[in-house]
Amino acid sequence: MTDSARSLGSRLSAVLAEVYPDLDADILSSMVLDAFWPEGTTRRKRGRIAGNTLWSERDALLITYGNSIVDGAHKPLDLLNDFLHRYLRGTLNSVHILPFFPYTSDDGFAVSDFRTVNPQLGDWPDINRIAADFTLMSDLVLNHVSSQGNWFNAYRQGQAPYDKFFFEASPQDDLREVVRPRTTPLLQEV
Structure with missing residues (x-):
């Protein structure tokens, strides 16, 4: 592991420890890093003033689904890459690809495997x-995973650390103030 990956992992662990004090922040940090930079991939560094890689007014970003361009013959991500280079190179420097992981519902947001591209x-x-x-942005939708994915299956089997990844509710719980733009019921029996 590189020094920059260790540094990012340490900073991420510190934040996760604050947000989830009852969970092992190092395990969560490792899972997040592995989800976004699986083995064999690298994190691209963009140098700015004094190493600052935060957004600035110089950034222009396209937000798109991975399959916004299809032709039936080529992989949608190849078509997206070609479109970015052919029409947007020099106009924008960043692309946010909405969840590109395998999913079971919700237009890609019910992720079933964070380690694989759909x-x-x-x-x-x-x-x-x-x-x-291009600077790449992606969604890590940890709050909305597939009920058919590995994480949820491990939770149902009581495997650590997944056994602490989900909250359980009862039909008797007062959830009237929960607002969500969905046509399906809030609770689902498992």
Whole structure:
């Protein structure tokens, strides 16, 4: 592990320890880093003033789904990469690809595996090609995973640390003030 990855992991662990004091922040940090930089991928560094990699007024960002451009013959992420280079290179420097992981519902937000790119879109090399020339942003939707994914299945089996990843509610709980733009019921029996 590089010094910068260790530094990011340490900072992330510190934040996660504050947010989730009852959980092992180092394990959570490791899972987040592994989800965004799986083995064989690297984090691209963008130098700015004194190493600042935060957003500035010089940034222009496209927000898109990984399958916004399809032709039936090529991988959507290849088409997106081609579109970015052909039409937007020099106009924007960043792209936010909405969840590109495998999913079971909610337009990609009910992620079933954070370590894999949805094969209908492409694969990690496709993501890396985009990230080589554009700052890449992605959603890590930890608060909304698939009930058919590995994390939830491990939770149901009582496996640590997943056994602490989900909250359980009862039909008797007063949830009238919960607002969510969904057509399905808030609670689902498991």
